[in-house]
Structures are given as C-alpha cells and as structure tokens.
Amino acid sequence: MHARxxxxxxxxxxxxxxGMEELLTGEGYAAIATSNGREALELLRRRHxxxxxxxxxxxxxxxxxxxxxxxxxxxxxxxLIVSALSDPADRVVGLEAGADDYITKPFxxxxxxxxxxxxxxxxxxxxxxxxxxxxxxxxxxxRMLLAVMFADxxxxxxxxxxxxxxxxxxxxxxxxxxxGAVRRAGGTMVEITGDGFLASFSSAVKAVECAVATQKRxxxxxxxxxGAQRIRLRIGIHVGDVLRxxxxxxxxxxxxAARLQQICPPGGILVSESVVDAxxxxxxxxxxxxxxxxxxxxxxxxxxxxxxx
Numbered sequence: 001m002h003a004r005x006x007x008x009x010x011x012x013x014x015x016x017x018x019g020m021e022e023l024l025t026g027e028g029y030a031a032i033a034t035s036n037g038r039e040a041l042e043l044l045r046r047r048h049x050x051x052x053x054x055x056x057x058x059x060x061x062x063x064x065x066x067x068x069x070x071x072x073x074x075x076x077x078x079x080l081i082v083s084a085l086s087d088p089a090d091r092v093v094g095l096e097a098g099a100d101d102y103i104t105k106p107f108x109x110x111x112x113x114x115x116x117x118x119x120x121x122x123x124x125x126x127x128x129x130x131x132x133x134x135x136x137x138x139x140x141x142x143r144m145l146l147a148v149m150f151a152d153x154x155x156x157x158x159x160x161x162x163x164x165x166x167x168x169x170x171x172x173x174x175x176x177x178x179x180g181a182v183r184r185a186g187g188t189m190v191e192i193t194g195d196g197f198l199a200s201f202s203s204a205v206k207a208v209e210c211a212v213a214t215q216k217r218x219x220x221x222x223x224x225x226x227g228a229q230r231i232r233l234r235i236g237i238h239v240g241d242v243l244r245x246x247x248x249x250x251x252x253x254x255x256x257a258a259r260l261q262q263i264c265p266p267g268g269i270l271v272s273e274s275v276v277d278a279x280x281x282x283x284x285x286x287x288x289x290x291x292x293x294x295x296x297x298x299x300x301x302x303x304x305x306x307x308x309x
Contacts, residue, residue, distance in 0.1 A: 004030045005030065005050040005051070006032055006048070006050050007024050007030070007031055007050065007051050007053060008033075008044060008047070008049040008051070008054075009021065009024065009032065009033045010033075010034055010035070010037065010040040010055050010058055010063060011033075011035060011053075011055045011082070012035045012055060012058045012059065013055075017033055017035060019109070020053070020112075021033050023109050023112075023113065024116075029116075032047055032049055035058060035059070036058060036060040037058045037059065037060035037061030037063065037066050038060035038061050039060065040052075040054065040058070040061070040063075041061060041066050041069055041070065044070050049077065050077055050078075051077050051078045051079075051080070052066075052070070052075075052077065053080050053116075054066055054079060054081055054082065054099075055083070056081060056082070056083040062164060063081055063082070063083075064081070064097045064168075065164075067079050067081065067094075067097045071098035078100045078116075078119035078120070079100055079101075080100065080101045080102070080112075080116070080119070081094040081095075081097075081099040081101070081102045081103065082103045082104075082105065083104060083105065084104065085104070086104040089176060090102075090172065092172075092175055093168060093171060093175075096192045096193060100119060101115055103115065142243070143241055143244075144241070144244060145239070145240070145242075146200045146201065146240075146242050146249070146253070147200065147201040147202070147204045147206070147207035147237060147239045148199075148237065148238055148240070148242060148253045148254055148256075148257040149182075149187070149197075149200070149201065149207050149210065149211060149235060149236070149237045149257060150197070150198055150235070150236050150237075150254070150260070150261045151178060151196070151197040151199075151211075151214070151233050151235045151236075151261060152195060152233070152261050152262075153170070153174055153195040153232070153233055154232040154233070154266040155232070156170075157195075171195060173221065173231060174195070174218075175192060175197075177214060177217050177218060177231075178199075178214055181210045181213045181214040182199045184213070185201065185206045185207070185209055185210035185213070186202070186206055187200060187206060187207065188201075190248070191248070191249075198249065198254065198257075200242070200249060204237075204239050204274075204279045205278075205282050207237050207275070208237060208269070208275065208279065208307060209284070211269045212269065212284075212285055212307065214235065215233065215269060215309075216309065218233055218267070219267070232266035233266070233267065234262070234264040235261060235264060235268070235269045236256075236257045236258065236259065236260025236263075236269075236270050237260065237269070237270075237271040238253050238256040238257040238260065238271070238272040238274060238275060238302075239272070239274040239277075239278045240253030240256070240274060241253065242254060252298065255298060256298055256302060259295035259296055259297075259298065260272065260295070260304065262295075263293065263304075270290070270304055270305070270306055271287065271304075271307055272302050272303065272304065272305070273302075273304075273305065275287075283307075285307050285308060285309045287305040287307055288305060288306045288307075288308055289303070289304075289305055290304040290306050291303070291304060292304070
C-alpha cells in the first residue's frame with residue numbers, strides 16, 4: 001500500500017488531467033490536480049505532496065518555472081516533467097531546472113505509474129547521513145589540480161520572462177555549443193545549472209582553447225540571429241586545487257572562476273594569473289593583464305588577464 005501518498009498533477013488538457021486523477025486514485029494515491037502553474041506552486045507550499053508531475057506548457061507559470069521556484073523554496077520530493085518536446089536539449093533543460101525525470105507525450109499510463117513508484121521507492125531508501133553505516137554510502141572525495149571554466153549567459157532570466165519559448169531555444173543552442181566545445185577540448189562538463197556552465201580540464205591550455213572556440217562559435221551564430229536573440233556568454237577560468245566529491249567540484253578555484261565570469265564583459269574571457277602561469281607561453285592567444293581585482297568571498301586579490309584570440 002502507498003499510505004495515501006499525495007501526488008500533485010499539473011496538466012492543461014482537461015481530459016488528460018481527469019484521466020491522470022483516475023489513474024492515480026485507482027492505484028491508491030491521493031491526487032491533487034490543477035491546470036494552472038501559479039496554483040500548482042501554491043499547492044506545493046500548502047499541501048506538501050510527496051511527488052509532483054508537472055506539464056511544461058500550462059498557463060500562469062510553466063512547469064519548468066514551477067519546478068525551479070519549488071526547488072529554491074526547499075521542496076525536495078521527486079519532480080517528473082511531462083512534455084511533448086522530445087529533443088535531448090529539452091530533456092537537459094528540464095532536468096537542470098531541478099526535475100528528477102522527464103516523460104514525453106504521448107505516454108503509457110502504466111509507465112508513468114512505474115516511474116512514480118520507482119521515485120517514491122528511492123525516496124524511502126534515503127537514509128540520513130548520520131545513520132549511514134555502510135561506507136559505500138559515503139561521498140567519494142578526491143583532491144586534484146584542475147583548470148576550472150565557469151560560463152554564464154547574459155540576461156537569460158530577463159529573456160525567459162519576456163519570451164519563454166525564445167529564451168529556452170537560446171539556452172538549448174548554448175548548451176549544444178558549449179557542451180560540444182568542452183568535449184572537443186577533452187574536458188568534462190561538470191554541471192549545467194539553468195544558464196550557467198561549469199567544466200573542468202586537466203590542462204589550462206585546453207580550458208582556454210575551449211573558451212576561445214566557444215566564443216568564436218557564438219559570434220558566428222550571432223551573425224544569423226537578430227540582436228535580441230544573440231547569445232552572449234561571459235567566461236571565467238582559474239587553475240587550482242579542487243575537491244571532487246560525488247561528481248561535484250568544490251573549493252576556491254570554482255568560486256574564483258565564477259567571480260571572474262561575473263566581472264567579465266559579455267562575449268569575453270577572463271582568466272587568473274594561475275592560468276597564464278600554467279600555460280607557460282603555450283596559449284594560441286594573447287593574455288592581456290587587466291590588473292588585480294578583489295572578488296567576493298576570496299581573501300586575496302586576484303590578478304586578472306583578458307584573453308584575446
């Protein structure tokens with residue numbers, strides 16, 4: 001039995017919404033249904049469902065925005081995105097918005113139920129860290145010297161608010177370009193968080209080459225787009241000793257790369273002195289000294305260089 005687990009269903013098609021309600025109720029779940037994104041967010045806050053099933057294209061707020069805001073406000077239950085969009089980039093956008101799974105329409109009700117059961121089982125298996133006895137549950141940590149690249153799209157949030165389909169199309173194009181450049185440079189895409197990209201490289205030279213290739217490709221893409229639709233990326237790179245833990249990167253090098261990105265002009269590349277030192281004249285680009293800059297949460301000023309292809 002499910003002990004009346006509560007499932008929030010958000011769907012703008014009335015017949016499909018009723019069908020999902022009946023399907024879930026028949027399986028012993030308590031279905032909470034709505035066809036509006038803003039109401040869905042309010043139901044998440046008030047009713048605390050065990051799992052949310054969110055259609056992307058609903059009035060009020062999109063399912064993606066509901067998911068983002070719910071995660072920001074602390075909702076930790078499984079979120080399953082439902083969409084007619086089946087492109088891999090759409091899946092990436094959905095999962096990076098905070099979803100745990102992505103289901104494409106049309107779907108089989110039995111598959112949806114199986115996925116719901118699987119995610120609820122996974123939730124039950126979670127054990128608080130202080131109660132874990134098996135070392136296999138502990139995060140695997142390792143320190144290593146890496147070049148860290150942090151990139152971020154300029155004005156993405158504003159563009160999504162003004163034109164969500166257009167903004168998401170730009171994000172999908174950016175994901176494709178950045179991921180391809182990282183792969184060709186032999187790097188690892190560590191994390192994509194909305195419009196932010198974190199990648200690591202074993203070589204400072206490769207990190208800079210990836211950044212240059214990315215900006216060049218975006219500039220070429222920009223010639224085919226109207227002004228408001230041009231993708232402008234800011235990139236920061238730093239080399240340092242990072243902690244890799246369960247696939248994530250931690251430590252000052254990540255923070256410094258992120259801060260360099262924040263002060264970087266759109267379409268530009270800023271690197272720290274450690275990148276220039278590590279490259280030792282092997283860069284196929286000019287590194288022009290900008291000066292020493294104080295950046296947030298870093299004690300010592302960072303000597304900053306601008307990369308000119």
